[in-house]
Amino acid sequence: MSQPIKCSLCEEAATVHLSQVVHGNVTKVHLCETCAQKGGATDPAVFQLADALTTASPAPTLTCPKCGFTDIDFRKRGRLGCPDCWETFGDALGGLLLKVQHEASHVGRAPAGTLPAGQLRRRLNDARFEMEKAITGEDYEAAARLRDEITDLEQQLANS
């Protein structure tokens, strides 16, 4: 007995079948109704989706040791697999982060459970940020003061 064709994005039975012909190469994508609607089957974006699915055949070059998520999975979903993926993919995502974010490193709160280290970290982050700003603004006096503060905070953090 033949199995129903499964959706290329989830495990549901596929009811929408798309074929795309580019320079004589035929690629096919099978989607369930939900995924087809989500992608907008009438939308040219679906064909970009088709591209993403069909060109993603080469072997993954990065795999998260914790959850098995690969760079190919990221290309398909645009989301990571687990918090540890950031270790594995962090460097590879650097370019993307710079594109969508303000800077590639965190400035701001840390979990309350990690206090007082969290507080120190927060101040350390702020001080690093301020120092960068001072250097860019050629305010070397402020930068030197902040550098001392950073050394002090780092020392405190190491001892906490």
Added chain:
Amino acid sequence: MSSVEDILAAENELTHLLGAQQAVVLSTRIRLARNLEGMPFPGWAKVPQRKEIADRCVEALDALPKFRRGHVLRMGELGDRDRAVLVERHLVSKELAAGKSGAAVISRDQTCSVMVNEEDHLRIQVVKAGWHLRGTWHIAEQLDDALGGTLKLAFSDRLGYLTACPTNVGTGLRASAMVHLPGLCLAGHMDKVSRALNQDGLAVRGWLGEGTEAAGNVFQISNQQTLGLSEESILKHLGGWIKNVVEQEWNARRKLAQEEGEKFVDRLARSLGVLRSARLLTSSEAMNMLSHLRLACDMGCLPEERRHLVDRLMIEGQPAHVQARAGQELDSDGRDSRRAAVVREALKDFPEVVPPTA
């Protein structure tokens, strides 16, 4: 009584509290994305893992004083209409409502809701009626600290709070204001304003968030970047722009009222007339005319103390709310007829629209 019926029946700040409403800004919202250390994100987790995540998060949330006598709702246990009601109230997102393994923990006063197993393990949301950026942030910050005390949250020194999507990593903070901009829309300036906001790192979306239309001239304005900026600077940046947009909106309104004169009042009066006597009202028609009524309340064309009623009708005129109130599934005509009846009843003792004073 199901928990969702309970939510519908309860009077809350957004729909009932007299005096909490303000001109232009309908509500302020803070959202924080958080995840448990060592667990796969919901979109990658297996069903048993998602269940474990939900159980751990719900247990931790349920123990917080903020959620005492609140609601714990598991999406898999709710019917379609109940889930749609929660989406229309902005208590949960469409994505959460679409899955079976999501849950929402909602405070009794409905100002705090935490989505579990949406794109991230935890999405903390705090909403206040009107423009209260600091107060709203303060509540979210306290909730975050309390949760961080019981749950081990995924955090890295370099990248901050780790999230499933690179657009949320760092602070995980999305701060937004729901703004009513009929003046800028009528004057045809909305595209320009939208572009300026986009260029300065703010997103402009419709009434129900991402990918929705701006029914009733209501827009959600929020920060886009979460990494490399402190919470403080994100809030300051948004706050500055909202102040600016509110000013521009008032300028547009005053200019319109002055230039159009009787035509301006006529537009508002006609909307009240239609809403008061129509037998069938579609959802978008109702939203657009209610927008005129809200404008009228802001401008002194209708008494300001009626504004909360207009806000309530905007929320309760949405399809799932209309059906929930009717206690039955209704087809599109049935909904339009029921919506019209609800609106007629609510507006029956509204005074007439008068020329603006504001």
